[in-house]
Amino acid sequence: MRKIPGSTAETRKAVGFKGVDSLCPYCGVGCALTYRVDGEQTQILDVTGRDGAANSGRLCVKGRYGYDYAMHAQRLTKPLIRREESYPKTALSADVKGERGGKRKAGGIVDYDDVMPHFREATWEEALELVGRKLAGIRDTHGGDALAGFGSAKGSNEEAYLFQKLVRTGFRTNNVDHCTRLCHASSVAALLEGVGSGAVTNVVRDIENADTALLAGCNPTDNHPVAATFIKEAAEKGTKLVIVNTRRPRLADHAAIYLQIHPGTDVALFNGIMHVLIKEDLLDHDFIEQRTEGFDEIRETVEEYTPEVVANLCGVDKDALIEAARLLGADHRSMFFWGMGISQHTHGTDNSRCIIAMAMITGNVGKPGTGLHPLRGQNNVQGASDAGLIPMVYPDYQPVDDPEIQKKFEAYWNTELSPNPGLTVTEIMSGALDGSIKGMYVQGENPFVSDPDTNKVRKGLMALDFLVVQDIFMTETAEFADVILPGSSFMEKLGTYTNTDRRVQIGRPALALPGDARQDWELICEIGKRMGADMAYHSVSEVFDEFVACTTEYQNLSHEVLGRDGKWYPCHDPANSEGERIVFSESFPRPNGKARLVAARQSPPHEKTDAEYPLVLNTGRMLEHWHTGSMTRRSTALHTISPEAFVEINPNDAVSLHVTDGQMVEVRSRRGTIQLKAQLMDRVAEGSVFIPMHFREACANVLTDPAVDPQGKIPSFKYSAVSIVPLSDEARRAGSGS
Amino acid sequence: MSNDTVKLTIDGQATEVPAGTSIWDAARELGIDIPVLCHSTRMRPVGVCRMCVVDTGARNLQASCVRPCEDGMEVDTRSEKVEKHRRMLLEMLLADYPEDSARDAATGDDELLNMARDYGITEVRLRDGASGRPQGVDLSSPVIAVDHQACILCDRCVRGCNELQHNDVITRSGKGYGTRIAFDLNTPMGESTCVSCGECMAVCPTGALTNRALADLKLEPLGSD
Numbered sequence: 001m002r003k004i005p006g007s008t009a010e011t012r013k014a015v016g017f018k019g020v021d022s023l024c025p026y027c028g029v030g031c032a033l034t035y036r037v038d039g040e041q042t043q044i045l046d047v048t049g050r051d052g053a054a055n056s057g058r059l060c061v062k063g064r065y066g067y068d069y070a071m072h073a074q075r076l077t078k079p080l081i082r083r084e085e086s087y088p089k090t091a092l093s094a095d096v097k098g099e100r101g102g103k104r105k106a107g108g109i110v111d112y113d114d115v116m117p118h119f120r121e122a123t124w125e126e127a128l129e130l131v132g133r134k135l136a137g138i139r140d141t142h143g144g145d146a147l148a149g150f151g152s153a154k155g156s157n158e159e160a161y162l163f164q165k166l167v168r169t170g171f172r173t174n175n176v177d178h179c180t181r182l183c184h185a186s187s188v189a190a191l192l193e194g195v196g197s198g199a200v201t202n203v204v205r206d207i208e209n210a211d212t213a214l215l216a217g218c219n220p221t222d223n224h225p226v227a228a229t230f231i232k233e234a235a236e237k238g239t240k241l242v243i244v245n246t247r248r249p250r251l252a253d254h255a256a257i258y259l260q261i262h263p264g265t266d267v268a269l270f271n272g273i274m275h276v277l278i279k280e281d282l283l284d285h286d287f288i289e290q291r292t293e294g295f296d297e298i299r300e301t302v303e304e305y306t307p308e309v310v311a312n313l314c315g316v317d318k319d320a321l322i323e324a325a326r327l328l329g330a331d332h333r334s335m336f337f338w339g340m341g342i343s344q345h346t347h348g349t350d351n352s353r354c355i356i357a358m359a360m361i362t363g364n365v366g367k368p369g370t371g372l373h374p375l376r377g378q379n380n381v382q383g384a385s386d387a388g389l390i391p392m393v394y395p396d397y398q399p400v401d402d403p404e405i406q407k408k409f410e411a412y413w414n415t416e417l418s419p420n421p422g423l424t425v426t427e428i429m430s431g432a433l434d435g436s437i438k439g440m441y442v443q444g445e446n447p448f449v450s451d452p453d454t455n456k457v458r459k460g461l462m463a464l465d466f467l468v469v470q471d472i473f474m475t476e477t478a479e480f481a482d483v484i485l486p487g488s489s490f491m492e493k494l495g496t497y498t499n500t501d502r503r504v505q506i507g508r509p510a511l512a513l514p515g516d517a518r519q520d521w522e523l524i525c526e527i528g529k530r531m532g533a534d535m536a537y538h539s540v541s542e543v544f545d546e547f548v549a550c551t552t553e554y555q556n557l558s559h560e561v562l563g564r565d566g567k568w569y570p571c572h573d574p575a576n577s578e579g580e581r582i583v584f585s586e587s588f589p590r591p592n593g594k595a596r597l598v599a600a601r602q603s604p605p606h607e608k609t610d611a612e613y614p615l616v617l618n619t620g621r622m623l624e625h626w627h628t629g630s631m632t633r634r635s636t637a638l639h640t641i642s643p644e645a646f647v648e649i650n651p652n653d654a655v656s657l658h659v660t661d662g663q664m665v666e667v668r669s670r671r672g673t674i675q676l677k678a679q680l681m682d683r684v685a686e687g688s689v690f691i692p693m694h695f696r697e698a699c700a701n702v703l704t705d706p707a708v709d710p711q712g713k714i715p716s717f718k719y720s721a722v723s724i725v726p727l728s729d730e731a732r733r734a735g736s737g738s
Numbered sequence: 739m740s741n742d743t744v745k746l747t748i749d750g751q752a753t754e755v756p757a758g759t760s761i762w763d764a765a766r767e768l769g770i771d772i773p774v775l776c777h778s779t780r781m782r783p784v785g786v787c788r789m790c791v792v793d794t795g796a797r798n799l800q801a802s803c804v805r806p807c808e809d810g811m812e813v814d815t816r817s818e819k820v821e822k823h824r825r826m827l828l829e830m831l832l833a834d835y836p837e838d839s840a841r842d843a844a845t846g847d848d849e850l851l852n853m854a855r856d857y858g859i860t861e862v863r864l865r866d867g868a869s870g871r872p873q874g875v876d877l878s879s880p881v882i883a884v885d886h887q888a889c890i891l892c893d894r895c896v897r898g899c900n901e902l903q904h905n906d907v908i909t910r911s912g913k914g915y916g917t918r919i920a921f922d923l924n925t926p927m928g929e930s931t932c933v934s935c936g937e938c939m940a941v942c943p944t945g946a947l948t949n950r951a952l953a954d955l956k957l958e959p960l961g962s963d
C-alpha cells in the first residue's frame with residue numbers, strides 16, 4: 001500500500017501571505033481581484049479574481065499574470081536631475097533619437113545604460129524646489145498659458161482631481177489634458193452635445209437583456225477581454241451581434257452579421273442603416289417625439305444614403321446592411337457599443353453622432369437591454385475625465401468658459417481662474433514646437449510613444465524650457481526631462497477608479513513603495529504648495545470628498561460607502577442601492593430634457609492614399625500589451641507571450657508586395673519609416689495594414705497622421721496612408737547592425 | 739403549497755424550495771455542506787465526479803449537484819452508505835494520482851487531497867495504475883503548468899474555458915484510461931489558441947493546472963491584520 005500523495009513542499013521556499021482586495025490596473029472593464037502578497041508587501045505572489053460587478057471572478061491574461069512590472073528592477077527610486085553637461089537637451093537612447101543602427105537590446109524598453117548617466121540623483125527637497133521654482137518662474141515671466149500638464153487615466157480619481165486643480169490654481173491655465181484625447185474625446189464630444197453626459201447609459205453586462213448589439217470599431221476580446229466573455233455569453237443565449245469593423249475581430253465568429261467596411265466609411269454605413277430604419281418604419285415614434293429633437297434633419301440627410309449607394313461605398317453586401325437595420329430596429333431591444341475604430345478619425349465625432357442617432361430613433365436608450373456604451377480604454381479614463389482632466393471643463397464637465405461656473409470654482413478653490421479653455425494634447429505639442437508652451441509637467445503619460453507623428457513630438461519635447469516627468473520607469477518621454485520624479489505604481493496606491501460602466505471602485509495598496517519613491521498624489525500637492533496653490537490634505541479620502549462635493553454625478557459617494565465592492569454613479573441611496581446601472585429612463589441632462597440628434601455626412605479621409613502610399617494604416621492594441629508598453633513589456637509573462645512588433649498584411653497584398661510571412665519590411669508614410677516583421681493575416685482587408693502601438697522600436701506613431709477631429713481634437717490613428725517594401729536580408733543587416 | 743415549490747427534508751431539516759432546485763443548492767441554503775469535486779457555484783452543474791452523492795432512499799445514490807429536489811423527499815447527506823461511497827471514490831481517484839501535487843505544494847488548496855484528509859484516508863489500498871506520470875506533463879504555456887496525471891476529468895476547466903470565458907480551447911480527448919483534457923486538437927497548451935486567461939487554472943481542483951509563477955514557493959496564510 002502506498003501513502004496518499006503528499007506535497008514536495010520541502011524543496012520550496014515558504015512565504016507567508018496575506019490577501020489585498022483591489023483591482024486590475026489595466027483596462028476599463030475594471031475587474032476586481034485579490035493580490036496575494038508577502039508580509040512585507042514587497043512581492044505580489046499571485047492574483048485571484050474577485051466577485052466584482054464587472055467580472056464575477058473572471059480575469060484576462062493582463063489582470064491575472066501582468067502584475068510583475070511593479071516589482072521590476074528598473075523602477076525609479078530616487079529623484080533625478082539632468083546633468084549640466086547633458087544640455088542642450090536631446091533624446092538619449094538610439095531608438096528615441098530616431099537613429100537606425102544604434103545598438104538595440106532585447107525587450108524593447110528604454111536602454112538605461114544609455115540614458116541614466118545623463119541624470120544625477122537628488123534629494124526630494126532639491127528636486128521639488130527646482131520644479132516649483134522653474135514652473136513658477138515660467139508662469140510669472142510668460143503667464144500661466146505658457147505652462148501645460150498631462151495627467152493620467154491610469155491614476156486614481158483623486159490624483160486626476162488634484163492634477164487639474166494644480167494646473168488650474170497653481171499653473172493658472174486650463175492647459176490640462178490626458179490620453180482621453182487620444183481615445184474617446186470625439187465620442188465624449190458627441191455624447192455631451194447630444195445626450196448631455198459623456199458616460200455610458202448602460203453597463204456592458206446588460207447585453208444579456210438585449211435582442212441585438214451593435215459593436216462598431218471595437219475589438220473586445222483583445223481590448224476589453226472580460227467584457228468580451230459576457231458579450232459572447234449573450235450571443236450564445238440569443239443576442240444577435242452586428243459587428244462593424246475594417247479588421248475582422250475575433251468576436252465576428254459569434255456574430256449574426258459582420259460588416260467589413262472600407263476604412264473611414266462609418267458615417268455612410270450608419271446613415272444607410274438609418275435610411276432603412278426610416279424607410280421600413282422601424283422607428284420608435286413616441287420616443288422620437290417626446291425624447292428627442294432634430295429628427296427631421298436626420299431624415300433629410302440620410303435620404304440619399306440608399307442601401308445600394310452605401311453598400312457600394314462601404315464595400316458591404318446590400319442585404320446584410322438591410323438585415324442589420326432590421327435587427328437594430330425599434331421592435332428590438334438594442335445596445336450600441338463602440339471603440340476607437342469609431343473615435344480615432346478626423347470624423348470621429350460624426351461617427352459617434354450617427355451611433356447616438358441610431359439608438360435614439362429606435363428608442364433604444366434608458367431601458368434594460370438598450371443603451372449607448374463607448375467602451376472606455378484605460379482603467380480610469382472615465383474617472384479622469386469626470387475629475388476634470390480636460391482643458392475645456394472643470395470636474396463633472398462644467399465648462400470653464402461659463403462665467404457662473406468659473407465664479408463657483410473660484411469660490412470653491414479660493415483663487416482666481418482663467419476664463420479661457422485650455423489646449424488639448426496635440427495642440428500642446430504644437431505649442432511646445434512653436435515656443436508658446438515653455439514648461440510642462442507630465443505625470444504618468446508617455447506622449448513620445450502615444451502621440452501621433454513621433455518626429456514632431458521629439459522636436460516639441462526638445463524645445464521645452466522645462467519638463468518634469470513623474471513616472472515609475474524611465475520612459476521615452478522622460479529622456480527629455482529636466483527633472484524626473486519617481487512616483488507610485490497602481491499596486492502601491494490607495495484611490496478610486498471609475499470603470500467603463502461608471503462603477504466607482506477602490507484600489508488598495510498591495511506593495512510598499514520601492515526605495516525613495518513617493519505617492520503620486522502627494523507629489524502633485526508638493527509641487528502645488530511650491531507654486532502657491534492651496535493643496536494641503538491629510539488623506540486620499542479627504543481629496544475624494546472634495547472632488548465629490550463639486551460634482552452632481554458622484555454625490556453621496558465616499559471611500560467608506562464604496563467599501564470593498566464599489567458603486568455605480570449616480571447613486572442616490574448608497575445605504576440601500578448599488579447605484580444606477582441604466583440612466584436616462586425619463587429624460588436627458590440637457591436644457592429641455594431632450595436628446596439632440598445631429599446629422600452627419602460622409603466626408604473623405606484627411607489623408608489620401610496614392611500611388612506612392614497606397615495602403616491604409618490602422619493602429620491599435622493587442623491582448624497582451626498595454627499602450628506604450630512601459631508596463632507590459634516589463635511583465636515576464638506578457639513579454640514572453642508577445643515579444644515583438646509586427647505589421648499585419650493581407651496575404652493577397654503580400655503577393656503583390658513580394659512579402660512573405662515573417663519577413664522584415666519597411667513601412668513608410670509621409671512622416672517617417674519603421675522596420676518590423678510582416679505577419680500575413682486575412683483578418684485585415686486587402687488594401688489595409690495593421691500595426692500595434694506598443695512597440696517603441698517600431699513605433700507605429702512615427703507613421704500616423706496628426707490631423708485631428710474638429711470637435712473632439714482626437715488624432716486619426718485609424719487612417720494614415722503608407723507603403724510597404726520588403727527588406728532584403730542585406731538591407732536588414734545594414735539597418736540593424738551596430 | 740404552490741405548484742412552483744417542493745417540500746422535502748434534508749438531514750432531518752424540513753425545507754421548501756422552488757421546483758427545479760438541486761438537492762445540493764437546497765442543502766447549502768440550510769447550511770449543510772455536501773462535498774464536491776466537479777461542481778462549482780460559478781458554473782453549470784454537470785454531475786460527472788459523483789462525490790456529491792446523497793441518499794434519497796432510491797435504489798441508487800443520487801448526485802446532488804444535478805438531482806432536482808422532489809416533493810416529500812427525505813435526503814440523507816451523510817449516511818453510512820454515502821460516506822462509504824465517497825471514501826471508495828476518493829481512493830480510486832487517488833490510485834493513480836501523482837506523488838506530488840503542485841497545487842497542494844504551492845497553495846494547499848488541492849481539493850482532492852484535502853477531501854482525502856477530511857475522510858482520514860492516509861493510504862490507498864488500490865493498486866497504483868500509474869507510477870510516474872504516464873499521462874504526461876505539458877510546460878509549453880509560459881503561465882500554466884499542465885500535469886495530465888493529476889487530472890480527474892471533472893470538466894471544470896472545460897467549462898471554465900468554454901462557458902465562463904467562451905474561449906473554446908479545452909475539450910476531452912481519447913477514451914478509457916487514455917482520456918485526457920486537450921487543448922484544441924490535442925496540441926501543447928502553449929501552441930494552442932489559448933489566450934492565457936488562466937480561468938482553467940483558477941477553477942481546477944487538483945494539481946493538473948497550476949500557476950507556474952508559484953513553482954518554487956509554498957504559500958502560508960499570515961494572520962489577518
Ligand code: SF4
Pocket residue numbers: 024025026027028029030031055058059060061062063064224225226227
Ligand atoms: S479585462 Fe481589463 S480589467 Fe479585466 S483583467 Fe483584463 S485588463 Fe484587467
Ligand code: SF4
Pocket residue numbers: 898899903905906907908921931932933934935936937938939
Ligand atoms: S488559459 Fe487558455 S485553456 Fe485555460 S481557460 Fe483560458 S483560454 Fe482556456
Ligand code: FES
Pocket residue numbers: 773774775776777784785786787788789790791801802803804
Ligand atoms: S460534484 Fe456533483 S457529480 Fe461532481
